[in-house]
Amino acid sequence: MIILLTIVHVFVCLFLVIVVLLQSGKAADIAGAFGGMGSQTVFGPRGSATLLSKATTIAAGLFMITSLSLSLISTRNGGAGAPALFNKTVPGQQAPTKQTAPAPAAAVPAAPPTAAPAQTPAPAPSQAK
DSSP states (O other): OOHHHHHHHHHHHHHHHHHHHHSOOOTTTHHHHTTTTHHHOOSSSOOSOOHHHHHHHHHHHHHHHHHHHHHHHHHHHHTSSOOOOSSSOOOOOOOOOOOOOOOOOOOOOOOOOOOOOOOOOOOOOOOOO
């Protein structure tokens, strides 16, 4: 399901880009280039909707629907539908495993330290000539 939706989404994106690039601006005529009436009006006369403007509206709606659907599916699957970009391991290495803390050692009463007599080494005999 997610693969089909992704393919449809890519085709809608490409179609939307092509349709928008094929359209001309509102003041694309020669009068608009020289400051004519078309460039002075903000909400000028619009005229009837062309085939390209209708296709743009439909493609934009499909783009929004497929985007929302893909985001909802990927969050409901817990990210299983999308590739994990941040969980990659380097080839030849294992994935980090969860380490547990070592068990505490049994309580053994410590023996009192015995006082050993301190021995100092004897000075080495000096060889004087």
